[in-house]
Amino acid sequence: MTPVLSVLVHNKPGVLNRITALFMRKGFNIQSLTVCITENPEISRMTIVMSDMDEAALEQVIKQLHKQIDVLKVTDLTDQAMVARELALIRVNSPIAERAVIHSLIEPFRANIVDVGRETVTVQVTGDAEKIDALIALLRPYGIRELARTGLTALPREAAAGADAKRAGEAQVLHI
Amino acid sequence: MPGISKPADDEMLSRTGETGALWMKGADMVVEALRREQVEVIFGYPGGAVLPLYDALYQCGIRHVLTRHEQGAIHAAEGYARVTGKPGVVIATSGPGATNLVTGLADAMMDSIPLVAITGQVAKTVIGTDAFQETSIIGISTPITKHNYQIRHASEIPKVFKEAFHIANSGRKGPVLIDIPKDVSGEEAWFTYDDPPQLPGYQPTVVPHHMQIRKLMHGLQHAKRPVILAGAGVLHARATDKLLAFVEKYQLPVVQTLLGLGGFPASHPLCLGMGGMHGSAAANKALYETDFLINLGARFDDRLTGKLEHFAPNAMVAHIDIDPAEIGKNVPTDIPVVGDVGEALEMMLGIDVPPPDAAAWREELLRVKRELPFWWVQDGPAIKPQRLIAEIARITKGDVIVTTDVGQHQMWAAQFFPLNQPDRWVTSGGLGTMGFGLPAAIGAHFGHPDKQVVAILGDAGFQMTLQELAVIGEHQLPIKVVIVNNSALGMVRQWQELFHGERYSESLLPWQPDFVKLGEAYRIPSMRVERDDELTSALEAFLGQPGPGLLECVVDPNENVYPMVAPGTGIHQMVGVKP
Ligand SMILES: Cc1ncc(C[n+]2csc(CCOP(=O)(O)OP(=O)(O)O)c2C)c(N)n1
Ligand SMILES: [Mg+2]
Numbered sequence: 001m002t003p004v005l006s007v008l009v010h011n012k013p014g015v016l017n018r019i020t021a022l023f024m025r026k027g028f029n030i031q032s033l034t035v036c037i038t039e040n041p042e043i044s045r046m047t048i049v050m051s052d053m054d055e056a057a058l059e060q061v062i063k064q065l066h067k068q069i070d071v072l073k074v075t076d077l078t079d080q081a082m083v084a085r086e087l088a089l090i091r092v093n094s095p096i097a098e099r100a101v102i103h104s105l106i107e108p109f110r111a112n113i114v115d116v117g118r119e120t121v122t123v124q125v126t127g128d129a130e131k132i133d134a135l136i137a138l139l140r141p142y143g144i145r146e147l148a149r150t151g152l153t154a155l156p157r158e159a160a161a162g163a164d165a166k167r168a169g170e171a172q173v174l175h176i
Numbered sequence: 177m178p179g180i181s182k183p184a185d186d187e188m189l190s191r192t193g194e195t196g197a198l199w200m201k202g203a204d205m206v207v208e209a210l211r212r213e214q215v216e217v218i219f220g221y222p223g224g225a226v227l228p229l230y231d232a233l234y235q236c237g238i239r240h241v242l243t244r245h246e247q248g249a250i251h252a253a254e255g256y257a258r259v260t261g262k263p264g265v266v267i268a269t270s271g272p273g274a275t276n277l278v279t280g281l282a283d284a285m286m287d288s289i290p291l292v293a294i295t296g297q298v299a300k301t302v303i304g305t306d307a308f309q310e311t312s313i314i315g316i317s318t319p320i321t322k323h324n325y326q327i328r329h330a331s332e333i334p335k336v337f338k339e340a341f342h343i344a345n346s347g348r349k350g351p352v353l354i355d356i357p358k359d360v361s362g363e364e365a366w367f368t369y370d371d372p373p374q375l376p377g378y379q380p381t382v383v384p385h386h387m388q389i390r391k392l393m394h395g396l397q398h399a400k401r402p403v404i405l406a407g408a409g410v411l412h413a414r415a416t417d418k419l420l421a422f423v424e425k426y427q428l429p430v431v432q433t434l435l436g437l438g439g440f441p442a443s444h445p446l447c448l449g450m451g452g453m454h455g456s457a458a459a460n461k462a463l464y465e466t467d468f469l470i471n472l473g474a475r476f477d478d479r480l481t482g483k484l485e486h487f488a489p490n491a492m493v494a495h496i497d498i499d500p501a502e503i504g505k506n507v508p509t510d511i512p513v514v515g516d517v518g519e520a521l522e523m524m525l526g527i528d529v530p531p532p533d534a535a536a537w538r539e540e541l542l543r544v545k546r547e548l549p550f551w552w553v554q555d556g557p558a559i560k561p562q563r564l565i566a567e568i569a570r571i572t573k574g575d576v577i578v579t580t581d582v583g584q585h586q587m588w589a590a591q592f593f594p595l596n597q598p599d600r601w602v603t604s605g606g607l608g609t610m611g612f613g614l615p616a617a618i619g620a621h622f623g624h625p626d627k628q629v630v631a632i633l634g635d636a637g638f639q640m641t642l643q644e645l646a647v648i649g650e651h652q653l654p655i656k657v658v659i660v661n662n663s664a665l666g667m668v669r670q671w672q673e674l675f676h677g678e679r680y681s682e683s684l685l686p687w688q689p690d691f692v693k694l695g696e697a698y699r700i701p702s703m704r705v706e707r708d709d710e711l712t713s714a715l716e717a718f719l720g721q722p723g724p725g726l727l728e729c730v731v732d733p734n735e736n737v738y739p740m741v742a743p744g745t746g747i748h749q750m751v752g753v754k755p
Contacts, residue, residue, distance in 0.1 A: 009377075014326075017315065059504065066500070067499070069323045072376055
């Protein structure tokens with residue numbers, strides 16, 4: 001299981017350090033972590049994708065997060081309907097003569113070219129992690145020069161919102 | 177920032193008149209906040225970054241105890257908190273002052289001791305420039321405090337102090353650190369202390385869920401081999417009377433943790449004493465064979481449980497803890513109860529169920545308790561450390577506060593000093609901090625100035641913080657320092673004897689200072705005793721004198737702590753249960 005947690009915290013200096021210090025202290029491994037401000041400027045949302053772990057370990061992570069004074073709410077999105085997105089920028093070799101190939105490759109991904117040079121183009125793609133992985137795999141043969149990924153950010157779907165503490169039986173991360 | 181510029185005189189007067197708010201300097205606010213929190217004593221050590229604070233403290237009416245090292249100050253604050261249930265307060269300067277608090281913070285974090293630690297910091301204007309005596313104590317202390325704050329403007333002081341005291345001393349207690357840049361002390365702002373703390377992210381559950389309590393009582397009624405494990409949570413909740421009432425109502429045997437000692441009277445027939453690595457045979461048998469374990473505020477520490485797969489393997493486990501993260505952390509739990517142990521016991525007492533049919537089990541445990549008590553063999557003229565402890569308990573009738581350091585003597589004190597009342601036992605459990613016992617005794621004294629305090633220390637651990645003898649000597653505090661001198665890092669020596677083929681690597685201390693002269697150098701009446709036949713009279717003289725005293729007890733250097741559950745084995749695999 002790769003747990004996804006959405007954590008609302010006070011938007012104050014040092015809070016990110018508290019959370020990462022907690023993860024280090026308890027030996028929890030993070031796959032990705034994004035932090036951003038919410039509709040309320042005093043509150044930030046952290047979307048944390050954990051490395052594989054069992055139920056008991058995840059329960060301990062959630063409880064430890066709750067113990068932090070600056071943590072206001074922890075939502076376990078792992079088994080919930082959620083909208084989860086990542087953005088990647090991929091600078092790929094693309095001599096002008098072959099540029100049409102890249103265009104046709106990225107089109108089904110609804111990715112865009114956001115920067116062009118003589119030798120390369122930079123592709124911007126958003127989606128869940130698997131979609132981005134797939135595009136990267138497709139582009140790799142052409143030579144990826146540089147790659148930047150944001151890590152996941154997520155919200156529960158409207159139908160699922162409010163069901164934060166309870167965990168649904170099955171994983172149902174919706175892919176679009 | 178609003179509220180920084182000084183208001184006009186008439187505006188100031190009218191606001192003060194209307195709301196009680198006072199226009200004050202930061203340093204004075206700190207003192208005022210401590211006053212509002214009814215702090216009676218502060219342990220600390222001054223320095224550059226806290227000069228304005230010490231200026232405000234000068235003749236302010238709150239007692240300040242100058243230790244000789246910041247580590248001494250924070251352990252003293254811990255000792256004070258342990259015996260009073262109130263937060264201990266410690267102040268240190270920035271940089272080295274703050275880093276000297278680290279061990280004490282970690283110790284208090286592990287053992288859930290309420291502390292408010294105040295550190296000075298370099299001025300805001302130079303934070304981040306590697307200014308003289310700058311260190312990021314917030315970064316350093318984040319993993320070893322329950323919470324910490326760096327104050328950015330004097331106007332935050334009342335709110336931060338109110339929150340800090342609240343957080344330190346509620347829920348699962350612990351240390352809170354407040355870092356105050358030097359220039360903040362000189363800033364002026366409004367001071368009001370009436371608003372309750374606003375902490376939406378901190379709402380500890382105090383009252384347990386009644387359904388869980390019902391489940392627990394239902395389980396208890398059907399148990400055949402019930403046992404209570406009483407941890408420090410009983411003491412933090414000040415619930416010893418309720419525990420006694422519950423135990424007597426259902427006639428349940430009680431096992432205690434190291435930190436739970438004193439939460440249930442050792443003299444009670446149903447008390448099996450401490451369980452775990454150096455616990456009693458009866459206590460560990462109870463933990464191994466039980467079919468229904470009620471954990472009251474203990475955290476199933478590995479020194480208690482031994483190898484987890486052999487811990488209460490056939491039991492239904494009910495765990496009452498104010499910290500939900502402790503429940504299920506180490507031992508799978510059937511009946512989790514989040515809440516204060518006292519509240520839980522009260523609810524448990526409010527439900528009447530038929531007492532479990534456990535007479536045979538009780539008899540069996542009490543037989544083991546009778547037949548396999550803690551033991552020693554008097555086999556020569558040397559003083560046996562176990563008898564030393566037992567004699568101290570006998571002569572004082574147990575009516576003292578006992579502090580210990582860490583090592584063999586600590587385990588012997590836990591085994592042979594029967595504790596019948598709460599708040600009499602001060603020891604470092606979770607962190608196992610050598611150097612804790614002497615300064616903790618000083619703090620305990622200031623918590624209960626009318627009580628005699630006996631500090632039972634190892635010859636090695638004593639030397640880690642012995643400079644605090646100065647505090648005892650200076651104020652002639654009625655603290656009796658007992659050095660259990662086995663010329664060794666005894667507990668290390670024991671493990672090397674048992675598990676490392678008697679290769680005593682760096683654990684023997686054949687060279688020692690003259691402890692008697694050392695005590696006398698600090699103007700503390702000091703003596704030495706070396707023979708068993710002189711022990712009783714020496715102890716009577718030593719403990720009978722008023723004021724401070726230091727006694728070096730030269731004990732048999734080969735004595736080991738038994739029984740023992742070897743590391744990596746189960747609690748049913750004890751060795752040394754009898755001579
Ligand atoms: C600060 C610190 N350093 C090291 C240890 C490891 N340690 C545990 S017990 C012990 C020996 C203690 O010797 P002493 O104080 O003489 O007590 P004894 O075991 O001999 O009674 C040591 C070194 C520790 N607990 N704390
Ligand atoms: Mg020793």
